[in-house]
Amino acid sequence: MSQQHTVWVLGNGQLGAMLSHAGQPLAIDVRPVDIMTPNGDILPIESSHVITAEREQWPESSTSLQLSQHPHFINGPVFGRLADRFTQKSLLDELSVATAPWQLVNDSISADELHQAYGDRVLLKRRTGGYDGKGQHWLKQAQSTSIPNDWRNQAIAEQAINFDEEVSLVGVRTQDGSCLFYPLTLNLHQDGILMASIAPLSRLNHLQAEAEAMLATIMNGLDYVGVMAMECFRVGEHLLVNELAPRVHNSGHWTQAGCHINQFELHLRALCNLPIHTPQVNFQCVMVNLIGVEKDDRWLSLQNAELFWYNKEVRPGRKVGHLNLSVHDTDALNATIKQLKSWMPSQYQAPLDWVLAEFA
Known part of the structure; x- marks a missing residue:
């Protein structure tokens, strides 16, 4: 019925x-x-x-x-808990899920004490509101940087992580407690903003089980229902959770082209208690975020591209759309990326080269 x-x-x-x-x-x-x-x-x-x-x-x-x-x-109490980095990090510690060493920046802590605890580079993050590289402040011992006065009790301090690369996992938890996952996604950030994602990648397969166990622990601990994203640092052969998003997520946009059930449909199925099964990956994808650039109809001439334009006012640093590029053929993908390099502004050259290098 x-x-x-x-x-x-x-x-x-x-x-x-x-x-x-x-x-x-x-x-x-x-x-x-x-x-x-x-x-x-x-x-x-x-x-x-x-x-x-x-x-x-x-x-x-x-x-x-x-x-x-x-x-x-659905998940009403979860949003506020994960929106505050203090309570989000506290949750990860309670659940014994690996994350960067951290502490609250309280009234009494000094920059010297933070350096003693975490090294010469310490990242301060506002407890709420910071995203896409905003709300962050570096303490660098060599430059004698200090804690801004209005950040006390409003920020956490994290040890700087010398990570190898950034990955994310998008999963879903159903109303009966089952957890299902997409493959890990490789991500590239520039100035704190996601520029490009690639998924799936066979070289990340050995990390899939660890990532799934971490996200399942989190979703089960919150009695969560729906899609959640977990952004991680890969450090050697293990993962550290960087941030959580209790919703559909930018790094899961590739599923719109590459999977028979995308992250948005998966979220709705879970919320409405409709049947869910592990999403089938139809082909590999590259997602390119469109950041502060005007719409260019030439993108539609790329045979392996799907354009999602958000119809928002274009402003520097603002996400205004994304391109999903299907990877049926490496040569075709390389040709598309090289064509995009000729059309896109300077800030896109390094991210597009990053994509080319992954498929070299």
């Missing part, structure tokens, strides 16, 4: 839009809500409807309260 499903989304950015798109083939009515400029209207939310969020934090208003206080706001 089929059932009508309605899912409201706190936020109507690109993730909400892609959730809405993924719901259409399954006749799931997905309704993203603008919570940044609420109009105070009473939303027609029914008792059977489900609520999710595309972001970890939101301003309090009559609109956001209607959504976040609904009894079917």
Whole structure:
């Protein structure tokens, strides 16, 4: 027997839009809500409807309260817990999931004490609000940098990790507690912003079991339902968790092209308690984020490319779209990347070379 499903989304950015798109083939009515400029209207939310969020934090208003206080706001307590790096890191320690050594920057701690504990490079991260490289401050002993006064009790200090590369795992937990996962994704960040992802990669296969055990421990510990992303550092042959996202995630966008169930549909299936099975990977993909660049219709001439344009105002450093490039043929991918290099601005040359090197 089929059932009508309605899912409201706190936020109507690109993730909400892609959730809405993924719901259409399954006749799931997905309704993203603008919570940044609420109009105070009473939303027609029914008792059977489900609520999710595309972001970890939101301003309090009559609109956001209607959504976040609904009894079917799935994972409600999780968002605030993971949005605060202090409580997120505390959770990882409680669950014995490996992460960078850290502590709260309290009123009494000095930069010298942090250097004694963690070395000559210590990264301060604002407890909330920092993303895409924002909300970070380096303490460097050689430069005698100091702790900003307004960061005390509002930031954590982390040991700098000399990692080999960055990977992420996107998984899902169902309402009956089953956990399923996509393959690990290799990521490249530039100035703290994700520029490109590649998945799957056979050379990462030996890390898959460790990554799955870590994310399953986290999702089970939170009694989580839906898709969650775990960003990690690879240090030698092991992983350290960098950050968690209780939602669909940028590094999982490749699944829109490469898998028979993408991360957005997988999230909706879990929320609506619909059947779920391990997503089948149809082919390898490269995802290229479009950051602060104008839309270029020449991208549509690339035979192995799928364009997702968010229709947002273009600003420096802003994610305005992404390209998913299917890797059916390495030569075709190399030709596409070289063509993109000729069209894209200077900040894209190194990330696109990084992609070429992975397939050399």
